[in-house]
Amino acid sequence: MKFGELGLSNSLLKAIKRSGYEEATPIQEQTIPMVLNGDDVIGQAQTGTGKTAAFGLPILEHIDPQNPAIQALIISPTRELAIQTQEELYRLGKDKRAKVQVVYGGADIRRQIKSLKHQPEILVGTPGRLRDHIRRHTVDLSQINTLVLDEADEMLNMGFLEDIEAIINETPATRQTLLFSATMPPEIKRIGMQFMKEPKTVRIQAQELTTDLVDQYYVRARDYEKFDIMTRLIDVQDPDLTIVFGRTKRRVDELSKGLTARGYNAAGIHGDLTQDRRTKIMKRFKEGKLDILVATDVAARGLDISGVTHVYNYDIPSDPDSYVHRIGRTGRAGHHGVSLTFVTPNEMDYLHEIEKLTKVRMLPLKPPTEEEAFKGQLASAVSEIDELIAQPSTQRYADAAQKLLETHDALDLAAALLNDMTKEAASQVPVKITPERPLPRRKRRQSSGYRGSSYRHGNSSHRSYRGGKRTGQSKSRRSYREDSHGNGRRGFNIRRRGGQEQ
Structure with a gap:
C-alpha cells in the first residue's frame, strides 16, 4: 500500500518521499490508520519492520504547533534507540517544524533541562532519566495525548516496570496508548489490560x-x-x-x-x-x-x-x-x-x-x-x-615494482604480501x-512436544x-x-x- 492511501497530510508525504520510502510496511499499513483514528494499539514487531514510522507519522499528524506543551511521549529502553527514534521523528517532521527532544541517562541533565525550555511537542526518553526529570519538575506530562511504550518486553527485562508505571501515572487517563514489543510474554499482556482501553492488536506473523x-x-x-x-x-x-x-x-x-x-x-x-x-x-x-x-x-x-x-x-x-x-x-x-x-x-x-x-x-x-x-x-x-x-591506480607503481622484481623473486614477493x-x-x-x-540447568517439563515433526x-x-x-x-x-x-x-x-x- 502507498503512503498516500493512509490519510497522511502532504507535508508528511513529502518527508516520506524525501526519506526514500515508497510503500508502507505491513506494520505501518495496519497501524497508521488505527492511530490516526485514536485507537489504542498493541503492535508485535521487531526492530527493522518500520514501527518507528508506524507510530511516529500519526503522532506528527496530530501535533498542534500552537500548543507549547509536550503532546506525545515515547519511552525507549536504551539510549541508542531513544536517539534513533528522535532523529527519525525529527527528519519526518521537518516540514511541519516539529520540535522533538530526547532525554537519556549518561548525558548532562542540565543541558537537557535547558533544551526542554524550548517547549518540544514530542519527547523521547529512557525510563530512568524521564523519572529524574519528573522528580525535578522539568517535564510536564499533564497534556500528553499519545504515549508510546517501545520495545516493551525489553524494558520489562531490564527491570523498568516500576519506572514505567510511575511515568504513566503522570499522564492523563484520556491519553492514547501504543505498545510495541517483539514478543508478547504474559507481563506485556497485563500492561495492555491495565493501562490501555480496548487496544487493537497488530501482529507480525x-x-x-x-x-x-x-x-x-x-x-x-x-x-x-x-x-x-x-x-x-x-x-x-x-x-x-x-x-x-x-x-x-x-x-x-x-x-x-x-x-x-x-x-x-x-x-x-x-x-x-x-x-x-x-x-x-x-x-x-x-x-x-x-x-x-x-x-x-x-x-x-x-x-x-x-x-x-x-x-x-x-x-x-x-x-x-x-x-x-x-x-x-x-x-x-x-x-x-x-x-x-x-x-x-x-x-x-x-x-x-x-x-x-x-x-x-x-x-x-x-x-x-x-x-x-x-x-x-x-x-x-x-x-x-x-x-x-584491478584498480587503475596500480600503474603508477610499475617502476618501483620492476625494481623489486630485479632484486627479489616474484614468488617471494607474493608470499610476503600474503603473509602481511x-x-x-x-x-x-x-x-x-x-x-x-x-546458566542453571533448566527443569525438564513433563510434556515437551517441541522435538516433533512440526519443525x-x-x-x-x-x-x-x-x-x-x-x-x-x-x-x-x-x-x-x-x-x-x-x-x-x-x-x-x-x-x-x-x-x-x-
Missing part, C-alpha cells in the same frame, strides 16, 4: 520474527574453547559485517580486546561506556569502518543496522525471546543472513527451548581446524589482492577469556558462507582498540528492579 532468510547453526563447545573456534569460523566464513553477543559487560570487553589482539577490526559496546564513545563506535560500524561489533543484549537493542551478514551468539541467551531479537539483526530487506550459537554441554536445554519458540531446528556445525581457517584467510587475501590489482594480509595462528596470539558462571528444517549443507570481502586489518596495521572496563556482572540476571540503562 511468527515466520517474520525468525526469518527464513537466516540460516541458524550451533556449535557445541566448552567455554574455554569458544574464542579460538569463533576466530576460526570468522576466517572460514569471511563475514562482511558481524555482531557478536556476549552475556556480560566484562565478556564484551574481553572479546573485543581479544579480537583486536588477533588482528580483527572489532570494538565493543555496553552500558559502562560513555554515550560519546558508544556513538562513535556505532557510527564506525554503520559506515562499514568496523567489521565486528561486540555487544550486550541491552546495548544492541533497537539498533537498526543494515548489512549485518552474521550474528555470533558467543553466550547463549537464558531467555529464548532474546534469541529472536539477536538474530533479527541479520537477514533483513531480503538479504541472506547467518546466525551461529555457541552452546556448552550443560546448556543444551536452553537450545531446545529456543527451538521450541522459533519452531526451527538449529543445525550442528563442526568447528573448522586451524588449517581450514588458514585456507580461509588465504582465499580472502587472494580475493582482496585481485581487487587491488593474513593473521597469526591463534596459538601465536593467546587470548584469555574469563569463564562465566554457567521447519533449514538448509542442511554445512557451507562456509564465503562471498564477502574481508575488510579486517592485517598484522601490520593498527586496529581500533576498545577501552578497558573490568566490572562486568557475573551471570545474566537482569530482571531486577530499577534496572540501569545499558
Whole structure:
C-alpha cells in the first residue's frame, strides 16, 4: 500500500518521499490508520519492520504547533534507540517544524533541562532519566495525548516496570496508548489490560520474527574453547559485517580486546561506556569502518543496522525471546543472513527451548581446524589482492615494482604480501577469556512436544558462507582498540528492579 492511501497530510508525504520510502510496511499499513483514528494499539514487531514510522507519522499528524506543551511521549529502553527514534521523528517532521527532544541517562541533565525550555511537542526518553526529570519538575506530562511504550518486553527485562508505571501515572487517563514489543510474554499482556482501553492488536506473523532468510547453526563447545573456534569460523566464513553477543559487560570487553589482539577490526559496546564513545563506535560500524561489533543484549537493542551478514551468539541467551531479537539483526530487506550459537554441554536445554519458540531446528556445525581457517584467510587475501590489482591506480607503481622484481623473486614477493594480509595462528596470539558462571540447568517439563515433526528444517549443507570481502586489518596495521572496563556482572540476571540503562 502507498503512503498516500493512509490519510497522511502532504507535508508528511513529502518527508516520506524525501526519506526514500515508497510503500508502507505491513506494520505501518495496519497501524497508521488505527492511530490516526485514536485507537489504542498493541503492535508485535521487531526492530527493522518500520514501527518507528508506524507510530511516529500519526503522532506528527496530530501535533498542534500552537500548543507549547509536550503532546506525545515515547519511552525507549536504551539510549541508542531513544536517539534513533528522535532523529527519525525529527527528519519526518521537518516540514511541519516539529520540535522533538530526547532525554537519556549518561548525558548532562542540565543541558537537557535547558533544551526542554524550548517547549518540544514530542519527547523521547529512557525510563530512568524521564523519572529524574519528573522528580525535578522539568517535564510536564499533564497534556500528553499519545504515549508510546517501545520495545516493551525489553524494558520489562531490564527491570523498568516500576519506572514505567510511575511515568504513566503522570499522564492523563484520556491519553492514547501504543505498545510495541517483539514478543508478547504474559507481563506485556497485563500492561495492555491495565493501562490501555480496548487496544487493537497488530501482529507480525511468527515466520517474520525468525526469518527464513537466516540460516541458524550451533556449535557445541566448552567455554574455554569458544574464542579460538569463533576466530576460526570468522576466517572460514569471511563475514562482511558481524555482531557478536556476549552475556556480560566484562565478556564484551574481553572479546573485543581479544579480537583486536588477533588482528580483527572489532570494538565493543555496553552500558559502562560513555554515550560519546558508544556513538562513535556505532557510527564506525554503520559506515562499514568496523567489521565486528561486540555487544550486550541491552546495548544492541533497537539498533537498526543494515548489512549485518552474521550474528555470533558467543553466550547463549537464558531467555529464548532474546534469541529472536539477536538474530533479527541479520537477514533483513531480503538479504541472506547467518546466525551461529555457541552452546556448552550443560546448556543444551536452553537450545531446545529456543527451538521450541522459533519452531526451527538449529543445525550442528563442526568447528573448522586451524588449517581450514588458514585456507580461509588465504582465499580472502587472494580475493582482496585481485581487487587491488584491478584498480587503475596500480600503474603508477610499475617502476618501483620492476625494481623489486630485479632484486627479489616474484614468488617471494607474493608470499610476503600474503603473509602481511593474513593473521597469526591463534596459538601465536593467546587470548584469555574469563569463564562465566554457567546458566542453571533448566527443569525438564513433563510434556515437551517441541522435538516433533512440526519443525521447519533449514538448509542442511554445512557451507562456509564465503562471498564477502574481508575488510579486517592485517598484522601490520593498527586496529581500533576498545577501552578497558573490568566490572562486568557475573551471570545474566537482569530482571531486577530499577534496572540501569545499558
